[in-house]
Amino acid sequence: MIIQIKENATLDDLDRFIRDIWVECCGHLSAFEIDGVSYEREPDDDFGWGEPAKSTNHTLKQVLTTGMIFNYEYDFGSTTEIMVKVLDHYSAQKQNEKVVILSRNNPPQFACSICGNQKATWINAFRIYDEDLFWCEECVNKLEEGELEAYENDVCFLPITNSPRMGVCGYEGSDIYPEQFEPDIPK
Ligand SMILES: [Zn+2]
Ligand SMILES: [Zn+2]
Structure with missing residues (x-):
């Protein structure tokens, strides 16, 4: 930035x-x-x-x-x-x-670590050094419906954000600035 x-x-x-x-x-x-x-x-x-x-x-x-x-x-x-x-x-x-x-940089994009093809919107803060880090909405839903038993006790989802604090403590993004930067158009 x-x-x-x-x-x-x-x-x-x-x-x-x-x-x-x-x-x-x-x-x-x-x-x-x-x-x-x-x-x-x-x-x-x-x-x-x-x-x-x-x-x-x-x-x-x-x-x-x-x-x-x-x-x-x-x-x-x-x-x-x-x-x-x-x-x-x-x-x-x-x-x-x-x-x-x-x-400013564009928001980072990550593929879901679980299904491998959808765009991830969540990061599992309990697994920041592991391969199953990024989650899409669909896989989170599957987990909530009990379909992905292997992960159940090991998740803490935080949103993917355009920030160096993504996935840390309870960081959920900025309340004030949008993720995507839009430059002012000079009048
Ligand atoms: Zn997925
Ligand atoms: Zn904190």
Whole structure:
């Protein structure tokens, strides 16, 4: 995904955007790691080794430079790690939103692992390292009707999503952004 974000937006704003489009499931903690410094929403001064964490109320202009690569982590248990690269710093056309999506991948498509021919719509979160990972509606229905006994105790279905958090914790996709990106048509 490529986004354009205002220089006076904060790391909080970026955190909010990443949560909204890609990772939010049940309000886990998150942090940025930029140039060896950790930035968190509510940094804890009393605990930890090395550099104390700073607050995500810093603006992007204060902490980022062009070419910089930094990391974002959501959920310190089942962590989703995202690498962010600052491609450029430039004067853009005036925009109302802090964040504008410039480009994004199409939703991934997977064939059902069970029947092998239908388009899968579910991922079995209990089997993420196994071959029976993806499920189509028809095979899920068969399972519910008791036709696929071998799998019955071993399923936890989550929707297939256009997100690096697909199949993790209770992630069910974004409530705000569609899976398929549609660019703005310039007027
Ligand atoms: Zn969760
Ligand atoms: Zn199937």
